[in-house]
Amino acid sequence: NAGVTQTPKFQVLKTGQSMTLQCAQDMNHEYMSWYRQDPGMGLRLIHYSVGAGITDQGEVPNGYNVSRSTTEDFPLRLLSAAPSQTSVYFCASRGAGRETQYFGPGTRLLVL
């Protein structure tokens, strides 16, 4: 049982490049989400999904796309990277109800 896994751990992009951050969970959780962590601002919700085929926007969705084709996977796509997207990205998952969210180890992204 690996929990929530994220790849890559670290990535450097140039402005305008695109990439996909991968997230997978093996706990059969319905709910998955993406957060970004910036100094002094805590974590902010980017997008979330309440089940396969269902996604919605969080607090800071601009510049990011998501899809949820399976229960296990929830990739985050940066369409055209900008320096403002330099951050640490965390994926999380949770079962039904108001249970604990489990976080992945994070992806550190630097956009030059």
Add this chain to the structure above:
Amino acid sequence: GNSVTQMEGPVTLSEEAFLTINCTYTATGYPSLFWYVQYPGEGLQLLLKATKADDKGSNKGFEATYRKETTSFHLEKGSVQVSDSAVYFCALSGMDSSYKLIFGSGTRLLVRP
């Protein structure tokens, strides 16, 4: 909307000192409240939680009590260790959006030997 406010850090303590990290919240109804901890270079781990008023969450010597009357969920530990050095986040999930966690800005704790 829902929000969480934490005390500014960093908090620097000597080993075996008493710790309090303040957290207050704004939310409608009865949110669930959480403390997460982030050790250097790692992701967030749930430290403790409380889901209704007057509940006390506890784990690893840390405690926090859900105070509806003061809308607070302060984190306490009687005797901190060097290994407790980390960033601590207070968070809530509201009744109107139970899937979403709202985080405070985090408080960095540094414990010196």
